[in-house]
Amino acid sequence: MRRSPVSQRSVLQAALADLADVPATSRWVRSGGIRLHALDYGGDLPPLVILPGITSPAITMDFIARELTDLVRPVVLDVRGRGLSDDGDGFVLEEYAEDTEALISGLGLDDPLLFGHSMGARIAAVVAVRAKVAVRGAVLADPPMSGPGRGPYPTSLEAFLRQLSEARRGTDADEVAVSWPTWPRREQELRARWLSSCAEEAVVGTHRGFEHEDFFDWWPRVPTPVALLHGADSPVVTASGVEEASRANPAATLHGIPGAGHMIFWDAPTAALAALRSALSTVLSQPAPDPGRPDTDLQPGTDPATDSRQRA
Template sequence: MQLNYRRQGQGMPVMLVHGLFGSLDNLNGLNRALSEYFDVITVDLRNHGQSPRSDIMSYAAMAEDLLELSERLQLDQPAMVGHSMGGKAVMMAAGLAPDSVRGLVVADMAPVAYQEARHQEVFAGLQAVIDAGSQNRREAEAVLAEHVAIAGVRQFLLKSFVAGEANWRFNVAALKNAYHNIMGWPGLPAPFEGPVLFIKGSESDYLLPEHQPEVQAQFPHARARVIQNAGHWLHAEKPQAFNRLVQDFLLSVS
Protein backbone atom coordinates (compact mmCIF):
# COMPACT_ATOMS: atom_id res chain seq x y z
CA MET A 1 0.00 0.00 0.00
CA GLN A 2 1.43 3.37 -1.03
CA LEU A 3 0.95 5.73 1.88
CA ASN A 4 0.38 9.44 1.45
CA TYR A 5 3.31 11.38 2.88
CA ARG A 6 4.96 14.78 3.12
CA ARG A 7 8.73 15.31 3.19
CA GLN A 8 10.96 18.22 4.17
CA GLY A 9 14.40 18.92 5.57
CA GLN A 10 17.65 17.05 5.14
CA GLY A 11 19.92 14.80 7.15
CA MET A 12 19.12 11.54 8.92
CA PRO A 13 15.67 10.31 7.83
CA VAL A 14 12.92 10.42 10.46
CA MET A 15 9.38 9.12 9.94
CA LEU A 16 6.54 10.68 11.98
CA VAL A 17 3.43 8.58 12.52
CA HIS A 18 0.12 9.85 13.94
CA GLY A 19 -2.43 8.06 16.11
CA LEU A 20 -6.01 6.86 15.74
CA PHE A 21 -8.36 9.30 13.94
CA GLY A 22 -5.35 11.46 13.03
CA SER A 23 -3.41 12.47 9.94
CA LEU A 24 0.07 13.63 9.00
CA ASP A 25 -0.91 17.18 10.04
CA ASN A 26 -1.15 16.14 13.71
CA LEU A 27 2.62 16.24 14.20
CA ASN A 28 3.21 19.48 12.30
CA GLY A 29 4.80 21.17 15.29
CA LEU A 30 7.31 18.38 15.70
CA ASN A 31 7.88 18.32 11.95
CA ARG A 32 8.81 22.01 11.95
CA ALA A 33 11.15 21.56 14.90
CA LEU A 34 12.93 18.55 13.40
CA SER A 35 13.18 19.55 9.74
CA GLU A 36 16.02 21.97 10.55
CA TYR A 37 18.18 18.96 11.44
CA PHE A 38 16.62 15.92 9.76
CA ASP A 39 14.96 14.62 6.62
CA VAL A 40 11.41 14.37 7.99
CA ILE A 41 8.74 12.20 6.40
CA THR A 42 5.24 12.53 7.89
CA VAL A 43 2.71 9.91 6.83
CA ASP A 44 -1.00 9.18 6.73
CA LEU A 45 -1.51 5.63 7.97
CA ARG A 46 -3.85 3.36 6.01
CA ASN A 47 -7.52 4.29 6.45
CA HIS A 48 -6.46 7.80 7.50
CA GLY A 49 -5.97 11.09 5.70
CA GLN A 50 -5.27 10.67 2.00
CA SER A 51 -3.80 7.18 2.23
CA PRO A 52 -5.67 4.22 0.69
CA ARG A 53 -8.53 2.45 2.42
CA SER A 54 -8.49 -1.22 3.39
CA ASP A 55 -10.56 -3.67 5.41
CA ILE A 56 -7.28 -4.87 6.94
CA MET A 57 -6.20 -2.80 9.92
CA SER A 58 -3.53 -4.69 11.86
CA TYR A 59 -0.21 -3.59 13.28
CA ALA A 60 1.61 -5.97 10.96
CA ALA A 61 -0.10 -4.33 7.97
CA MET A 62 0.58 -0.80 9.23
CA ALA A 63 4.22 -1.68 9.90
CA GLU A 64 4.66 -3.19 6.45
CA ASP A 65 3.20 -0.01 4.94
CA LEU A 66 5.84 2.07 6.74
CA LEU A 67 8.67 -0.25 5.76
CA GLU A 68 7.48 -0.27 2.15
CA LEU A 69 7.43 3.53 2.09
CA SER A 70 10.94 3.64 3.56
CA GLU A 71 12.16 1.28 0.85
CA ARG A 72 10.37 3.19 -1.91
CA LEU A 73 11.97 6.46 -0.78
CA GLN A 74 15.33 4.68 -0.39
CA LEU A 75 15.70 5.86 3.19
CA ASP A 76 18.87 4.80 4.96
CA GLN A 77 17.73 3.20 8.21
CA PRO A 78 15.24 5.87 9.35
CA ALA A 79 14.34 6.59 12.92
CA MET A 80 10.60 6.40 13.59
CA VAL A 81 8.45 8.50 15.92
CA GLY A 82 4.91 7.37 16.66
CA HIS A 83 2.13 8.68 18.88
CA SER A 84 -0.50 6.37 20.38
CA MET A 85 -1.62 3.90 17.68
CA GLY A 86 1.27 5.22 15.59
CA GLY A 87 3.56 4.25 18.45
CA LYS A 88 2.44 0.66 18.16
CA ALA A 89 2.85 0.80 14.37
CA VAL A 90 6.49 1.93 14.62
CA MET A 91 7.21 -0.59 17.38
CA MET A 92 5.95 -3.36 15.10
CA ALA A 93 8.00 -2.01 12.17
CA ALA A 94 11.13 -2.22 14.32
CA GLY A 95 10.20 -5.72 15.42
CA LEU A 96 9.62 -6.97 11.88
CA ALA A 97 12.68 -5.31 10.32
CA PRO A 98 15.15 -4.39 13.09
CA ASP A 99 18.01 -3.75 10.67
CA SER A 100 15.88 -1.22 8.79
CA VAL A 101 15.06 1.00 11.77
CA ARG A 102 17.70 3.14 13.50
CA GLY A 103 15.69 3.85 16.64
CA LEU A 104 12.24 4.67 17.98
CA VAL A 105 10.42 7.35 19.89
CA VAL A 106 7.10 6.10 21.26
CA ALA A 107 4.78 8.81 22.55
CA ASP A 108 2.40 7.72 25.31
CA MET A 109 1.80 4.13 24.31
CA ALA A 110 2.85 0.76 25.69
CA PRO A 111 3.47 -2.50 23.79
CA VAL A 112 0.48 -4.16 25.46
CA ALA A 113 -3.11 -5.07 24.73
CA TYR A 114 -5.55 -2.66 26.37
CA GLN A 115 -8.63 -4.42 27.73
CA GLU A 116 -10.79 -1.34 28.18
CA ALA A 117 -12.65 0.03 25.17
CA ARG A 118 -11.91 3.76 25.17
CA HIS A 119 -13.58 5.18 22.07
CA GLN A 120 -17.23 4.08 22.06
CA GLU A 121 -18.51 7.64 22.36
CA VAL A 122 -16.19 8.81 19.59
CA PHE A 123 -17.37 6.13 17.19
CA ALA A 124 -20.99 6.94 18.05
CA GLY A 125 -20.39 10.62 17.37
CA LEU A 126 -18.58 10.01 14.10
CA GLN A 127 -21.38 7.79 12.83
CA ALA A 128 -24.00 10.31 13.96
CA VAL A 129 -22.33 13.01 11.86
CA ILE A 130 -22.37 10.69 8.85
CA ASP A 131 -26.01 9.80 9.42
CA ALA A 132 -26.95 13.47 9.78
CA GLY A 133 -25.19 14.38 6.54
CA SER A 134 -23.59 17.39 8.22
CA GLN A 135 -22.64 20.00 5.63
CA ASN A 136 -20.25 22.16 7.65
CA ARG A 137 -18.12 22.06 10.79
CA ARG A 138 -20.71 23.89 12.88
CA GLU A 139 -23.35 21.28 12.10
CA ALA A 140 -20.86 18.47 12.63
CA GLU A 141 -19.72 19.78 16.01
CA ALA A 142 -23.31 20.15 17.22
CA VAL A 143 -23.98 16.50 16.39
CA LEU A 144 -20.62 15.36 17.75
CA ALA A 145 -21.22 17.21 21.03
CA GLU A 146 -24.18 14.93 21.75
CA HIS A 147 -21.70 12.06 22.12
CA VAL A 148 -18.24 13.55 22.81
CA ALA A 149 -18.21 15.79 25.87
CA ILE A 150 -14.60 17.04 25.76
CA ALA A 151 -14.27 20.07 23.50
CA GLY A 152 -10.60 19.39 22.76
CA VAL A 153 -11.40 15.89 21.48
CA ARG A 154 -14.14 17.31 19.26
CA GLN A 155 -11.74 19.86 17.80
CA PHE A 156 -9.15 17.17 17.15
CA LEU A 157 -11.71 15.04 15.31
CA LEU A 158 -13.08 17.98 13.35
CA LYS A 159 -9.65 18.57 11.81
CA SER A 160 -10.54 15.54 9.67
CA PHE A 161 -14.09 16.63 8.83
CA VAL A 162 -15.05 17.14 5.21
CA ALA A 163 -18.49 18.11 4.01
CA GLY A 164 -20.07 15.50 1.81
CA GLU A 165 -21.19 11.93 1.74
CA ALA A 166 -18.27 10.43 3.67
CA ASN A 167 -17.73 13.32 6.12
CA TRP A 168 -14.42 12.06 7.55
CA ARG A 169 -10.88 11.71 6.19
CA PHE A 170 -10.58 8.39 7.99
CA ASN A 171 -12.45 5.17 7.31
CA VAL A 172 -14.89 4.99 10.22
CA ALA A 173 -16.29 1.57 9.32
CA ALA A 174 -12.88 -0.09 8.92
CA LEU A 175 -11.55 1.42 12.16
CA LYS A 176 -14.61 0.32 14.11
CA ASN A 177 -14.50 -3.20 12.68
CA ALA A 178 -10.79 -3.51 13.50
CA TYR A 179 -10.98 -1.82 16.89
CA HIS A 180 -10.02 -5.04 18.70
CA ASN A 181 -6.80 -5.09 16.65
CA ILE A 182 -6.09 -1.43 17.38
CA MET A 183 -6.51 -1.88 21.12
CA GLY A 184 -4.70 -5.21 21.04
CA TRP A 185 -1.05 -6.09 20.62
CA PRO A 186 0.31 -9.33 19.16
CA GLY A 187 3.83 -8.87 20.54
CA LEU A 188 7.08 -8.68 18.60
CA PRO A 189 8.61 -11.70 16.88
CA ALA A 190 11.83 -10.93 18.77
CA PRO A 191 13.05 -8.11 21.04
CA PHE A 192 14.21 -4.95 19.29
CA GLU A 193 17.76 -4.28 20.44
CA GLY A 194 18.03 -0.72 19.12
CA PRO A 195 17.62 2.53 21.05
CA VAL A 196 14.07 3.44 22.09
CA LEU A 197 12.68 6.41 23.98
CA PHE A 198 9.24 6.17 25.56
CA ILE A 199 7.68 9.54 26.44
CA LYS A 200 4.74 9.56 28.84
CA GLY A 201 2.29 12.29 29.74
CA SER A 202 2.11 12.34 33.54
CA GLU A 203 -1.69 12.56 33.54
CA SER A 204 -2.23 9.79 30.98
CA ASP A 205 -3.10 6.17 31.76
CA TYR A 206 -1.77 4.65 28.53
CA LEU A 207 1.80 4.03 29.73
CA LEU A 208 1.86 2.84 33.34
CA PRO A 209 4.44 1.36 35.77
CA GLU A 210 2.83 -2.07 35.46
CA HIS A 211 3.70 -2.05 31.75
CA GLN A 212 7.44 -1.84 32.47
CA PRO A 213 8.12 -5.62 32.36
CA GLU A 214 6.58 -5.91 28.88
CA VAL A 215 8.43 -2.81 27.70
CA GLN A 216 11.76 -4.18 28.90
CA ALA A 217 11.11 -7.64 27.49
CA GLN A 218 10.41 -6.30 24.00
CA PHE A 219 12.75 -3.28 24.07
CA PRO A 220 15.72 -4.13 26.32
CA HIS A 221 17.48 -0.80 25.74
CA ALA A 222 14.45 1.43 26.21
CA ARG A 223 14.58 4.65 28.19
CA ALA A 224 11.62 6.63 29.47
CA ARG A 225 10.87 10.29 30.12
CA VAL A 226 7.78 11.88 31.65
CA ILE A 227 6.32 15.25 30.69
CA GLN A 228 4.61 16.74 33.71
CA ASN A 229 1.06 18.11 33.53
CA ALA A 230 0.47 16.50 30.14
CA GLY A 231 -2.08 13.91 29.09
CA HIS A 232 -2.28 11.56 26.12
CA TRP A 233 -1.96 14.40 23.57
CA LEU A 234 1.36 15.45 25.10
CA HIS A 235 2.78 16.68 21.78
CA ALA A 236 -0.04 19.24 21.56
CA GLU A 237 -0.28 20.07 25.27
CA LYS A 238 3.45 20.53 25.96
CA PRO A 239 5.01 20.97 22.50
CA GLN A 240 8.27 22.59 23.56
CA ALA A 241 9.09 19.92 26.11
CA PHE A 242 8.02 17.13 23.77
CA ASN A 243 9.90 18.47 20.76
CA ARG A 244 13.07 18.93 22.80
CA LEU A 245 13.01 15.35 24.12
CA VAL A 246 12.47 13.94 20.62
CA GLN A 247 15.10 16.15 19.05
CA ASP A 248 17.74 15.35 21.69
CA PHE A 249 17.12 11.63 21.33
CA LEU A 250 17.31 11.71 17.54
CA LEU A 251 20.53 13.72 17.63
CA SER A 252 21.99 11.11 19.97
CA VAL A 253 21.31 8.28 17.52
CA SER A 254 22.11 10.14 14.29
Protein backbone atom coordinates in the same frame (compact mmCIF):
# COMPACT_ATOMS: atom_id res chain seq x y z
CA MET B 1 -8.43 -6.12 -3.79
CA ARG B 2 -11.40 -4.02 -2.73
CA ARG B 3 -10.45 -0.40 -2.22
CA SER B 4 -12.73 2.41 -1.05
CA PRO B 5 -11.94 5.68 -2.84
CA VAL B 6 -10.74 8.52 -0.67
CA SER B 7 -13.68 10.66 -1.86
CA GLN B 8 -16.10 8.43 0.07
CA ARG B 9 -14.45 9.58 3.29
CA SER B 10 -15.40 13.22 2.75
CA VAL B 11 -12.05 14.95 2.39
CA LEU B 12 -13.29 18.53 2.55
CA GLN B 13 -12.19 21.26 0.16
CA ALA B 14 -11.31 23.39 3.19
CA ALA B 15 -9.13 20.55 4.43
CA LEU B 16 -7.30 20.23 1.11
CA ALA B 17 -6.64 23.97 1.18
CA ASP B 18 -4.74 23.47 4.46
CA LEU B 19 -2.01 21.74 2.46
CA ALA B 20 -1.04 25.08 0.95
CA ASP B 21 0.11 26.24 4.38
CA VAL B 22 2.23 23.19 5.11
CA PRO B 23 5.96 23.40 4.18
CA ALA B 24 5.98 19.87 2.79
CA THR B 25 5.53 18.10 -0.54
CA SER B 26 2.92 15.40 -1.13
CA ARG B 27 4.57 12.09 -2.01
CA TRP B 28 2.87 8.90 -3.17
CA VAL B 29 3.86 5.24 -2.99
CA ARG B 30 2.09 1.91 -3.40
CA SER B 31 1.82 -0.84 -0.83
CA GLY B 32 0.43 -3.73 -2.81
CA GLY B 33 -2.74 -2.32 -4.33
CA ILE B 34 -3.01 0.55 -1.84
CA ARG B 35 -1.96 4.09 -2.71
CA LEU B 36 -0.33 5.81 0.25
CA HIS B 37 0.13 9.54 0.70
CA ALA B 38 2.83 11.19 2.82
CA LEU B 39 4.02 14.71 3.58
CA ASP B 40 7.75 15.06 2.92
CA TYR B 41 9.44 18.08 4.55
CA GLY B 42 12.57 17.60 2.46
CA GLY B 43 16.20 18.41 3.10
CA ASP B 44 19.43 16.45 3.22
CA LEU B 45 19.28 15.44 6.88
CA PRO B 46 18.61 11.88 8.10
CA PRO B 47 15.01 10.85 7.35
CA LEU B 48 12.44 10.50 10.11
CA VAL B 49 9.27 8.54 9.33
CA ILE B 50 6.40 9.86 11.46
CA LEU B 51 3.44 7.56 12.11
CA PRO B 52 0.31 9.24 13.54
CA GLY B 53 -2.46 7.94 15.78
CA ILE B 54 -5.84 6.33 15.20
CA THR B 55 -7.71 9.46 14.02
CA SER B 56 -4.76 11.67 13.09
CA PRO B 57 -4.16 12.26 9.38
CA ALA B 58 -0.62 13.30 8.45
CA ILE B 59 -1.33 17.02 8.43
CA THR B 60 -2.29 16.97 12.11
CA MET B 61 1.37 16.17 12.90
CA ASP B 62 2.60 19.24 11.00
CA PHE B 63 3.20 21.27 14.15
CA ILE B 64 5.57 18.55 15.33
CA ALA B 65 7.30 17.90 12.01
CA ARG B 66 8.14 21.53 11.25
CA GLU B 67 9.91 21.85 14.63
CA LEU B 68 12.28 19.02 13.70
CA THR B 69 13.52 20.11 10.28
CA ASP B 70 16.85 21.30 11.69
CA LEU B 71 17.53 17.76 12.95
CA VAL B 72 15.90 15.44 10.43
CA ARG B 73 13.93 15.20 7.21
CA PRO B 74 10.40 14.46 8.47
CA VAL B 75 8.17 12.29 6.29
CA VAL B 76 4.67 11.92 7.76
CA LEU B 77 2.51 9.04 6.56
CA ASP B 78 -1.22 9.21 6.02
CA VAL B 79 -1.79 5.75 7.49
CA ARG B 80 -4.18 3.65 5.40
CA GLY B 81 -7.77 4.69 5.93
CA ARG B 82 -6.82 8.26 6.86
CA GLY B 83 -6.14 11.50 5.06
CA LEU B 84 -5.43 11.01 1.36
CA SER B 85 -4.32 7.36 1.54
CA ASP B 86 -6.54 4.50 0.36
CA ASP B 87 -8.42 2.29 2.79
CA GLY B 88 -7.19 -1.23 2.15
CA ASP B 89 -8.87 -4.40 3.39
CA GLY B 90 -7.27 -4.87 6.80
CA PHE B 91 -6.16 -2.80 9.75
CA VAL B 92 -3.90 -5.01 11.85
CA LEU B 93 -0.42 -4.10 12.99
CA GLU B 94 1.54 -6.11 10.46
CA GLU B 95 -0.48 -4.66 7.59
CA TYR B 96 0.30 -1.17 8.86
CA ALA B 97 3.95 -2.21 9.17
CA GLU B 98 3.99 -3.42 5.55
CA ASP B 99 2.72 0.00 4.44
CA THR B 100 5.47 1.72 6.42
CA GLU B 101 8.08 -0.55 4.88
CA ALA B 102 6.66 0.25 1.43
CA LEU B 103 6.95 3.97 2.18
CA ILE B 104 10.58 3.61 3.26
CA SER B 105 11.48 1.52 0.22
CA GLY B 106 9.37 3.51 -2.23
CA LEU B 107 10.89 6.85 -1.27
CA GLY B 108 14.40 5.42 -0.95
CA LEU B 109 14.76 6.49 2.69
CA ASP B 110 18.11 5.21 3.90
CA ASP B 111 18.26 4.06 7.53
CA PRO B 112 15.39 6.28 8.68
CA LEU B 113 14.50 6.94 12.27
CA LEU B 114 10.97 6.01 13.29
CA PHE B 115 8.66 8.12 15.44
CA GLY B 116 5.10 7.12 16.19
CA HIS B 117 2.37 8.37 18.49
CA SER B 118 -0.29 6.05 19.93
CA MET B 119 -1.29 3.67 17.10
CA GLY B 120 1.79 4.93 15.25
CA ALA B 121 4.02 3.95 18.16
CA ARG B 122 2.73 0.41 17.96
CA ILE B 123 3.39 0.37 14.22
CA ALA B 124 6.93 1.68 14.72
CA ALA B 125 7.64 -1.11 17.21
CA VAL B 126 6.51 -3.77 14.73
CA VAL B 127 8.53 -2.27 11.86
CA ALA B 128 11.64 -2.22 14.04
CA VAL B 129 11.21 -5.83 15.14
CA ARG B 130 10.32 -7.19 11.68
CA ALA B 131 13.57 -5.70 10.32
CA LYS B 132 12.35 -5.93 6.73
CA VAL B 133 13.91 -2.50 6.16
CA ALA B 134 16.92 -0.99 7.91
CA VAL B 135 16.07 1.63 10.53
CA ARG B 136 18.38 3.72 12.66
CA GLY B 137 16.30 3.82 15.84
CA ALA B 138 12.80 4.46 17.14
CA VAL B 139 10.94 6.81 19.45
CA LEU B 140 7.55 5.59 20.63
CA ALA B 141 5.11 8.06 22.17
CA ASP B 142 2.38 6.71 24.45
CA PRO B 143 1.72 3.37 22.71
CA PRO B 144 -1.56 1.71 23.75
CA MET B 145 -0.70 -1.00 26.25
CA SER B 146 -4.17 -2.50 26.36
CA GLY B 147 -4.63 -5.96 24.92
CA PRO B 148 -5.73 -9.50 25.69
CA GLY B 149 -6.03 -9.88 29.45
CA ARG B 150 -5.02 -6.26 30.02
CA GLY B 151 -8.38 -4.52 30.09
CA PRO B 152 -10.05 -2.26 27.54
CA TYR B 153 -8.56 0.73 25.77
CA PRO B 154 -9.57 3.74 27.91
CA THR B 155 -11.36 5.59 25.08
CA SER B 156 -14.39 3.60 23.96
CA LEU B 157 -15.14 2.83 20.34
CA GLU B 158 -18.44 4.64 20.81
CA ALA B 159 -16.59 7.85 21.67
CA PHE B 160 -14.51 7.61 18.49
CA LEU B 161 -17.59 6.91 16.38
CA ARG B 162 -19.43 9.85 17.91
CA GLN B 163 -16.57 12.17 16.96
CA LEU B 164 -16.52 10.73 13.43
CA SER B 165 -20.25 11.29 13.14
CA GLU B 166 -19.84 14.92 14.23
CA ALA B 167 -17.10 15.41 11.64
CA ARG B 168 -19.20 13.99 8.81
CA ARG B 169 -22.18 16.06 9.85
CA GLY B 170 -19.95 19.12 9.86
CA THR B 171 -18.04 20.23 12.93
CA ASP B 172 -15.88 23.18 13.93
CA ALA B 173 -13.07 23.99 16.32
CA ASP B 174 -15.49 24.94 19.09
CA GLU B 175 -17.11 21.50 19.03
CA VAL B 176 -13.71 19.81 18.91
CA ALA B 177 -12.72 21.87 21.94
CA VAL B 178 -15.47 20.16 23.95
CA SER B 179 -13.48 16.93 23.73
CA TRP B 180 -10.01 18.53 23.60
CA PRO B 181 -10.25 21.84 25.49
CA THR B 182 -6.52 22.40 26.11
CA TRP B 183 -5.32 21.92 22.54
CA PRO B 184 -3.86 24.84 20.58
CA ARG B 185 -6.56 26.47 18.45
CA ARG B 186 -4.87 25.58 15.15
CA GLU B 187 -4.84 21.91 16.09
CA GLN B 188 -8.54 22.03 17.01
CA GLU B 189 -9.26 23.60 13.61
CA LEU B 190 -7.23 20.99 11.71
CA ARG B 191 -8.98 18.16 13.51
CA ALA B 192 -12.37 19.70 12.70
CA ARG B 193 -11.52 19.80 8.98
CA TRP B 194 -9.64 16.50 8.65
CA LEU B 195 -11.36 14.03 10.98
CA SER B 196 -13.95 13.20 8.31
CA SER B 197 -11.10 11.81 6.17
CA CYS B 198 -10.78 8.88 8.59
CA ALA B 199 -12.61 5.73 7.48
CA GLU B 200 -14.94 4.25 10.07
CA GLU B 201 -13.71 0.77 9.15
CA ALA B 202 -10.13 1.83 9.87
CA VAL B 203 -11.04 3.25 13.27
CA VAL B 204 -13.10 0.18 14.20
CA GLY B 205 -10.35 -2.19 13.07
CA THR B 206 -7.62 -0.27 14.88
CA HIS B 207 -9.63 0.00 18.09
CA ARG B 208 -10.21 -3.74 17.96
CA GLY B 209 -6.46 -4.16 17.58
CA PHE B 210 -5.88 -2.06 20.69
CA GLU B 211 -7.76 -4.74 22.62
CA HIS B 212 -6.77 -7.89 20.71
CA GLU B 213 -3.14 -7.25 19.69
CA ASP B 214 -0.67 -7.08 22.57
CA PHE B 215 2.00 -4.38 22.39
CA PHE B 216 4.14 -6.51 24.70
CA ASP B 217 4.33 -9.25 22.08
CA TRP B 218 6.66 -6.85 20.23
CA TRP B 219 8.09 -4.39 22.74
CA PRO B 220 10.66 -6.70 24.42
CA ARG B 221 12.31 -7.25 21.02
CA VAL B 222 12.42 -3.66 19.77
CA PRO B 223 16.14 -3.14 19.17
CA THR B 224 18.15 -0.26 20.56
CA PRO B 225 18.37 2.62 20.25
CA VAL B 226 14.77 3.08 21.33
CA ALA B 227 13.01 5.58 23.57
CA LEU B 228 9.49 5.52 24.97
CA LEU B 229 7.84 8.84 25.82
CA HIS B 230 4.65 8.82 27.85
CA GLY B 231 2.30 11.31 29.39
CA ALA B 232 2.70 11.52 33.15
CA ASP B 233 -1.10 11.59 33.42
CA SER B 234 -1.83 9.22 30.53
CA PRO B 235 -4.63 6.68 30.99
CA VAL B 236 -3.10 4.71 28.10
CA VAL B 237 0.41 4.27 29.54
CA THR B 238 -0.22 3.93 33.25
CA ALA B 239 2.34 3.69 36.05
CA SER B 240 2.05 -0.10 35.95
CA GLY B 241 2.51 0.00 32.18
CA VAL B 242 5.68 2.06 32.56
CA GLU B 243 7.00 -0.44 35.08
CA GLU B 244 6.26 -3.39 32.81
CA ALA B 245 7.77 -1.63 29.79
CA SER B 246 10.95 -0.93 31.74
CA ARG B 247 11.27 -4.57 32.81
CA ALA B 248 10.44 -5.98 29.39
CA ASN B 249 12.97 -3.87 27.47
CA PRO B 250 15.55 -2.63 29.99
CA ALA B 251 17.81 -1.17 27.29
CA ALA B 252 15.11 1.33 26.29
CA THR B 253 15.01 4.90 27.59
CA LEU B 254 11.69 5.89 29.18
CA HIS B 255 10.68 9.51 29.77
CA GLY B 256 7.48 10.90 31.28
CA ILE B 257 6.04 14.23 30.08
CA PRO B 258 4.73 16.29 33.03
CA GLY B 259 1.24 17.70 32.64
CA ALA B 260 0.40 15.50 29.64
CA GLY B 261 -2.18 12.83 29.10
CA HIS B 262 -2.24 10.48 26.13
CA MET B 263 -2.10 13.30 23.55
CA ILE B 264 1.24 14.43 24.90
CA PHE B 265 2.25 16.78 22.05
CA TRP B 266 -1.12 18.49 22.10
CA ASP B 267 -1.39 18.61 25.91
CA ALA B 268 2.16 19.79 26.67
CA PRO B 269 3.77 20.74 23.34
CA THR B 270 6.86 22.50 24.69
CA ALA B 271 7.90 19.72 27.07
CA ALA B 272 6.96 16.93 24.65
CA LEU B 273 8.85 18.45 21.73
CA ALA B 274 11.90 18.99 23.92
CA ALA B 275 11.81 15.33 24.97
CA LEU B 276 11.38 14.18 21.38
CA ARG B 277 14.26 16.34 20.15
CA SER B 278 16.47 14.98 22.92
CA ALA B 279 15.57 11.37 22.07
CA LEU B 280 16.19 11.92 18.35
CA SER B 281 19.48 13.70 19.05
CA THR B 282 20.62 10.74 21.15
CA VAL B 283 19.91 8.34 18.29
CA LEU B 284 21.64 10.62 15.79
CA SER B 285 24.71 10.87 18.00
CA GLN B 286 25.33 7.16 17.59
CA PRO B 287 27.05 5.70 14.53
CA ALA B 288 24.78 5.01 11.58
CA PRO B 289 24.18 1.27 11.05
CA ASP B 290 26.63 -0.69 8.94
CA PRO B 291 24.81 -1.73 5.72
CA GLY B 292 26.41 -5.14 5.99
CA ARG B 293 25.28 -5.76 9.56
CA PRO B 294 21.75 -6.76 10.63
CA ASP B 295 19.96 -4.04 12.59
CA THR B 296 18.65 -6.37 15.29
CA ASP B 297 20.10 -9.06 17.49
CA LEU B 298 18.14 -11.67 15.52
CA GLN B 299 20.13 -14.00 13.31
CA PRO B 300 19.48 -13.78 9.56
CA GLY B 301 16.45 -15.85 8.64
CA THR B 302 15.01 -15.83 12.15
CA ASP B 303 11.31 -15.05 12.39
CA PRO B 304 11.03 -12.18 14.91
CA ALA B 305 7.45 -13.18 15.71
CA THR B 306 8.64 -16.53 17.10
CA ASP B 307 12.10 -15.74 18.45
CA SER B 308 11.87 -15.83 22.24
CA ARG B 309 15.42 -14.90 23.18
CA GLN B 310 15.74 -12.08 25.66
CA ARG B 311 18.30 -9.35 25.17
CA ALA B 312 20.57 -8.30 28.00
